[in-house]
Ligand SMILES: Nc1ncnc2c1ncn2[C@@H]1O[C@H](COP(=O)(O)OP(=O)(O)OP(=O)(O)O)[C@@H](O)[C@H]1O
């Protein structure tokens with residue numbers, strides 16, 4: 001059963017992040033509520049990873065504030081992040097999951113069964129004994145997702161989870177993401193793949209130079225973009 005308090009909605013209110021005088025995020029206001037996945041798109045360096053890190057609470061805003069379920073400084077017990085190149089422990093796949101389950105305070109006696117469920121969820125059933133670091137890139141990405149789900153989060157933040165995967169592996173990962181979303185976990189994900197954004201998004205956030213250019217439901221974003229930049233982005237033109 002879920003704890004009564006939730007990390008949703010996740011709110012960024014007038015968030016700016018500066019690194020050595022350079023503005024990386026510029027007055028971002030965004031409400032992330034329960035529902036279909038929110039997909040962050042935008043060119044390289046537009047601030048997607050930084051926004052995800054701020055949403056996780058890994059970087060504090062220089063100005064503005066981030067709140068989870070209306071509260072500030074909430075420890076990350078109900079949200080998870082998967083980085084672009086996840087680092088697995090030098091253990092088996094199951095070992096990586098039981099480690100995360102222990103960290104999430106799942107009782108020892110339940111960990112193996114939960115690890116098996118998670119492996120099954122990400123299509124790695126029967127591969128729990130494999131050394132995690134020897135698994136393929138696509139398998140490690142799915143294992144990282146399983147690990148992120150160990151704490152049964154309200155919010156799952158994913159930074160370009162399908163970058164460098166082949167089409168079959170992308171499809172496998174997208175199916176898992178849909179499955180996770182169907183379980184009521186809010187997915188917030190960055191991608192460079194517009195096809196993937198179309199397939200998965202409930203809501204799109206287009207970033208450019210640290211600012212939100214446009215945000216809205218995916219259907220209208222792709223069919224009737226409101227801004228010239230979004231129109232060009234959807235048409236596959238370069239935003240510079
Ligand atoms: N700690 C930091 N110090 C200085 N600059 C930084 C720091 N972190 C990020 N940046 C800069 O902020 C900008 C946004 O970076 P970020 O990684 O968030 O972009 P991104 O949209 O994820 O890009 P990509 O698509 O390449 O992953 C970049 O120009 C980056 O160089």
Ligand SMILES: [Mg+2]
Pocket residue numbers: 048049050159
């Ligand atoms: Mg990035």
